[in-house]
Amino acid sequence: MQSGWQRYLLAFVITATIFSxxxxxxxxxxxxxxADVRAMQDAIAIDLLSTETQFELLGNLDCELLGEHxxxxxxxxxxxxxxxxxxxxxxxxxxxxxxxxxxxxxxQIKDYLLMQEISRKCGEKPVFVLYxxxxxxxxxxxxxxxxxxxxxxxxxxxxxxxxxxYHLDLGALQTLIALRKVTGSLPAFIIxxxxxxxxxxxxxxxxxxxxxxxxxxxxxxxxxEEE
Amino acid sequence: MDIGxxxxxxxxxxxxxxxxxxxxxxxEHKAPQKTALRPRYYPTVTILVPCWNKEKxxxxxxxxxxxxxxxxKKLSIxxxxxxxxxxxxxxxxxxxxxxQIKIFSKKNEGxxxxxxxxxxxxxESELVxxxxxxxFVEKDALIEMVKAFEIDPTTMAVTPAMLVHRPxxxxxxxxAVEYTIGVFFKxxxxxxxxxxxxPGPFSIYRREVFVRVGDFxxxxxxxxxxxxxRMHEHKLKIVNxxxxxxxxxxxxxxGALIRQRTRWSQGFLGNSLDYSHLFFNPRFGNLGLxxxxxxxxxxxxxxxxxxxxxxxLLSSLVRTALDLYTTxxxxxxxxxxxxxxxxxxPLNTLTFLSLSVIAITLVVIYYGKRMGGGVKLGTVALVSxxxxxSLLGPVWLMRAVWDTALARDTGWLT
Numbered sequence: 001m002q003s004g005w006q007r008y009l010l011a012f013v014i015t016a017t018i019f020s021x022x023x024x025x026x027x028x029x030x031x032x033x034x035a036d037v038r039a040m041q042d043a044i045a046i047d048l049l050s051t052e053t054q055f056e057l058l059g060n061l062d063c064e065l066l067g068e069h070x071x072x073x074x075x076x077x078x079x080x081x082x083x084x085x086x087x088x089x090x091x092x093x094x095x096x097x098x099x100x101x102x103x104x105x106x107x108q109i110k111d112y113l114l115m116q117e118i119s120r121k122c123g124e125k126p127v128f129v130l131y132x133x134x135x136x137x138x139x140x141x142x143x144x145x146x147x148x149x150x151x152x153x154x155x156x157x158x159x160x161x162x163x164x165x166y167h168l169d170l171g172a173l174q175t176l177i178a179l180r181k182v183t184g185s186l187p188a189f190i191i192x193x194x195x196x197x198x199x200x201x202x203x204x205x206x207x208x209x210x211x212x213x214x215x216x217x218x219x220x221x222x223x224x225e226e227e
Numbered sequence: 228m229d230i231g232x233x234x235x236x237x238x239x240x241x242x243x244x245x246x247x248x249x250x251x252x253x254x255e256h257k258a259p260q261k262t263a264l265r266p267r268y269y270p271t272v273t274i275l276v277p278c279w280n281k282e283k284x285x286x287x288x289x290x291x292x293x294x295x296x297x298x299x300k301k302l303s304i305x306x307x308x309x310x311x312x313x314x315x316x317x318x319x320x321x322x323x324x325x326x327q328i329k330i331f332s333k334k335n336e337g338x339x340x341x342x343x344x345x346x347x348x349x350x351e352s353e354l355v356x357x358x359x360x361x362x363f364v365e366k367d368a369l370i371e372m373v374k375a376f377e378i379d380p381t382t383m384a385v386t387p388a389m390l391v392h393r394p395x396x397x398x399x400x401x402x403a404v405e406y407t408i409g410v411f412f413k414x415x416x417x418x419x420x421x422x423x424x425x426p427g428p429f430s431i432y433r434r435e436v437f438v439r440v441g442d443f444x445x446x447x448x449x450x451x452x453x454x455x456x457r458m459h460e461h462k463l464k465i466v467n468x469x470x471x472x473x474x475x476x477x478x479x480x481x482g483a484l485i486r487q488r489t490r491w492s493q494g495f496l497g498n499s500l501d502y503s504h505l506f507f508n509p510r511f512g513n514l515g516l517x518x519x520x521x522x523x524x525x526x527x528x529x530x531x532x533x534x535x536x537x538x539x540l541l542s543s544l545v546r547t548a549l550d551l552y553t554t555x556x557x558x559x560x561x562x563x564x565x566x567x568x569x570x571x572x573p574l575n576t577l578t579f580l581s582l583s584v585i586a587i588t589l590v591v592i593y594y595g596k597r598m599g600g601g602v603k604l605g606t607v608a609l610v611s612x613x614x615x616x617s618l619l620g621p622v623w624l625m626r627a628v629w630d631t632a633l634a635r636d637t638g639w640l641t
Contacts, residue, residue, distance in 0.1 A: 029574045143550075147550060148554045
């Protein structure tokens with residue numbers, strides 16, 4: 001039988017152990033999530049490299065062949081969702097999250113450049129938005145701006161949205177920011193290579209700013225066509 | 228980690244700690260099974276049955292007392308109609324021809340303690356018990372309690388194992404689980420020498436108790452709690468006879484439940500203030516160092532958890548509404564079903580800690596069930612307990628604080 005203080009101590013040790021196990025399991029699951037995101041990024045990187053190589057091999061782009069293997073919009077969207085969830089869990093300043101975001105940003109830039117090239121060669125008219133946000137507390141409207149773009153992307157599956165953390169310490173991203181002359185006033189949008197637009201825009205305002213959306217099929221019309 | 232979540236972690240840690248502590252205390256002993264042994268000596272016993280507007284249940288209560296396996300000459304029953312406005316007195320009069328039953332009627336003085344003291348003044352037995360007029364004892368309950376007195380002559384009061392009488396609706400089933408947990412807690416507190424309520428449904432005292440510490444007091448309408456505090460103050464021993472089973476009726480509606488629990492919670496607050504010197508006082512052993520602080524913690528954690536949940540839900544709702552208004556994203560499209568992908572499941576520390584609390588609570592329920600004679604608790608009862616209790620609890624806790632702050636008297640409602 002335990003004496004008084006031993007019982008108090010034993011209860012503390014058991015409780016602390018349960019807490020430690022809970023933290024440990026949660027940390028392992030977070031690590032699995034990070035590994036999942038990393039694996040996804042690797043897969044996308046390989047796909048991108050494959051498309052680029054294909055492009056170089058063929059010399060002149062075979063638009064029909066590429067049509068059978070569309071560029072990685074859906075994969076990037078899914079990756080973005082997972083990355084965002086991981087960032088919420090582990091925090092923006094987590095080193096692993098920062099690394100994942102850097103890799104994700106690079107993949108987006110590569111996809112963006114590749115898409116530009118494909119569009120030029122194949123005569124397509126893509127509609128894309130480069131979206132610059134910050135989660136360092138200097139952009140109150142960024143969350144809502146993200147929601148508007150998420151909705152537009154759902155509504156117009158052909159719309160390509162590339163989102164970048166403005167403050168991410170990544171050379172390629174900072175070069176893109178400098179080239180596109182994006183100042184620090186966030187949120188900022190570049191629509192189809194036009195001049196940057198600053199400040200929060202709701203769905204209606206965004207639709208007015210992207211008249212090209214009219215050329216894209218909506219998710220509803222796409223479903224109707226399938227039927 | 229924001230401060231709100233930190234508070235939740237602290238509550239979970241302390242909640243787990245208290246559960247683990249009680250489990251250790253419980254498992255150190257082996258709660259003995261019921262035996263066919265009879266007491267060597269049958270002391271005279273009087274059971275007081277104070278009643279106010281209990282015409283529906285009084286007869287069954289008295290019949291359960293008459294059915295007790297105890298020498299008739301040694302057992303007296305005193306029914307005290309406490310100024311009922313229904314047919315309680317008439318119901319009591321049905322039993323006027325039983326020689327062991329005395330029936331009294333008195334003016335209601337707004338709290339149960341006066342009825343108990345009135346009954347006490349009409350008793351001379353060695354043991355005095357009370358039984359609420361909506362509770363029913365099992366045949367051997369008194370013998371089991373008398374045996375507890377016999378085992379240790381220094382025992383001054385014995386509490387029973389309380390179960391819910393025929394739970395039917397979801398609210399009663401929820402309370403059935405809660406009472407089963409209570410069976411475990413009572414025994415664990417007994418092993419710690421820290422029982423701090425001597426409940427109305429069938430607790431028995433040695434007459435000496437009232438000589439040494441005085442009669443019942445108003446005590447914020449929780450005279451059973453105050454008496455326990457006072458007995459501890461006088462170092463009088465209270466034990467639990469887990470083999471003595473009593474079934475009690477419980478509120479069937481949310482309103483009645485909240486009123487009852489508000490009274491109990493307000494009683495705890497009031498008595499805690501009156502007996503604040505017991506808290507964290509090593510002179511009172513596990514009562515001062517563990518049981519009472521744990522009760523206070525449950526109070527604070529319940530309110531904190533309730534407010535935090537409310538704040539989280541409301542702020543999320545307001546934020547979503549504002550976002551929908553400013554973004555003009557159609558409502559239907561902005562709401563999406565939760566993903567079943569493992570990646571997005573809320574498998575985080577808080578989830579695992581909550582599951583740990585639930586797991587330990589299930590162990591507690593298991594032991595409570597075993598001691599409570601294998602009371603049946605189905606899935607509905609368990610789910611309703613885990614889903615509803617944590618939502619309803621903060622309501623009566625907050626109301627109790629509010630009423631105490633305003634010095635509002637909720638009265639003897641149930």
